[in-house]
Amino acid sequence: MDNSRFRTRAVHAGHEVDPGTGAHAVPIYQTSTFGYGDADRGERLFAGKEQGYFYSRLGNPTVRAFEEKLASLEGTEDAVAFASGMGALSALSLTLLEPGNEVAFLGPLYGGSEGFFRHILAKFGVTVWEAENLQDLQARLTPRVRMVYVETPTNPTLRISDLREVARLAHRVGALAVADNTFSTPYLTRPAEHGVDMVLHSATKYLGGHGDAIGGVVTGHADLMAEIRVTGLRHVGASLGPQEAYLFLRGMKTLPLRMDAHCEGALQVARHFAQHPAIRRVFYPGLPDHEGHEVAARQMAQFGGMVSFDLRGGYDSAKIFLDHLQLFVQAVSLGDVESLSCHPASTTHQLLGAETLARQGVTPGLARLSVGIEDPADLIEDLERALEHVEAVAR
Numbered sequence: 001m002d003n004s005r006f007r008t009r010a011v012h013a014g015h016e017v018d019p020g021t022g023a024h025a026v027p028i029y030q031t032s033t034f035g036y037g038d039a040d041r042g043e044r045l046f047a048g049k050e051q052g053y054f055y056s057r058l059g060n061p062t063v064r065a066f067e068e069k070l071a072s073l074e075g076t077e078d079a080v081a082f083a084s085g086m087g088a089l090s091a092l093s094l095t096l097l098e099p100g101n102e103v104a105f106l107g108p109l110y111g112g113s114e115g116f117f118r119h120i121l122a123k124f125g126v127t128v129w130e131a132e133n134l135q136d137l138q139a140r141l142t143p144r145v146r147m148v149y150v151e152t153p154t155n156p157t158l159r160i161s162d163l164r165e166v167a168r169l170a171h172r173v174g175a176l177a178v179a180d181n182t183f184s185t186p187y188l189t190r191p192a193e194h195g196v197d198m199v200l201h202s203a204t205k206y207l208g209g210h211g212d213a214i215g216g217v218v219t220g221h222a223d224l225m226a227e228i229r230v231t232g233l234r235h236v237g238a239s240l241g242p243q244e245a246y247l248f249l250r251g252m253k254t255l256p257l258r259m260d261a262h263c264e265g266a267l268q269v270a271r272h273f274a275q276h277p278a279i280r281r282v283f284y285p286g287l288p289d290h291e292g293h294e295v296a297a298r299q300m301a302q303f304g305g306m307v308s309f310d311l312r313g314g315y316d317s318a319k320i321f322l323d324h325l326q327l328f329v330q331a332v333s334l335g336d337v338e339s340l341s342c343h344p345a346s347t348t349h350q351l352l353g354a355e356t357l358a359r360q361g362v363t364p365g366l367a368r369l370s371v372g373i374e375d376p377a378d379l380i381e382d383l384e385r386a387l388e389h390v391e392a393v394a395r
Helices: 006-012 039-047 061-074 085-096 111-124 134-140 163-172 222-236 242-252 255-273 293-299 314-323 354-360 376-394
Strands: 078-082 102-106 127-131 145-151 176-180 198-202 216-220 279-283 306-311 340-342 366-370
Touching (some): 006 061, 061 078, 061 242, 078 222, 085 145, 102 111, 102 134, 111 127, 127 134, 145 163, 163 176, 314 366
Parallel strands (some): 145 176, 176 198
Antiparallel strands (some): 306 366, 340 366
């Protein structure tokens, strides 16, 4: 299976036909506990001397199938699933970091991630700082840095970092390189191929793809995953349920097909509106004038399904624009088959504060679009109508 191509692994990796029933879809093991037969085996299971299932908080066959499929798609040794992307980030951080460590990140990040780094980790004696770019990162890295964290692309300005260079700089001081690959998915970018140690996803987004399940996952080297599994599941307990794992398994079978449609639509939207008079700037790594276009072309198979518009007129224009969209539902998630839209500065990134938002380019006029799999022509018409309302008020 490991030698199969991506689309084949998206369908088949992580499971086989059930030997007991012949079911070709992974069964939902809706159980809290598993009988282990005798006391000696129970001792071995709890001690980790024998592999098996005994309590679904620590392991479940449906969840395990999801983990194995994602590890196969990312090209890593193992994966651990969690109840949310933030659960995955928390488990990863609590496993790797200790007082006196530093975390460096290349922003902007999803507001929840940056908030966790800045406000929660500080309580445990971990110092967190943001590098402006790779040159700044290189200049400031010391052996105190335990983790270098990056999103690819970033949320919501779609900034692109050279993953190979991030990994090289991190490893030079003995740090681990971690990439949030939620926006790209392994279909477009596989950070481990560029030297990144661990890859994180909010599975809620493109992996599930249908807006009906919440989950997260970390994937990477087997020894690191074993540590994260113990901390995140045994001690913290942010466990993914079997029903959600089943939905992610279902969604991932069509991931390549959906991503092709997302990318096609996003590219058409970005190109169509690149010179629109009501828009100050279109953020999309597929546009030649995007500052990260060359790097994106090298490390992404396509340029993704996310587009951001910075509208002239600030928040007032963004509000008019978003409120007049019909096909783009206003919602803070992304990666669904339906197109979604939001205003990051007042929603997903609100708690970061005006100074941080301004520094990271998350302006009051920025609208984030998650381009779905609808016909791109219909989406462009919807966006045009909304922008007409913006221009009418401006006149």
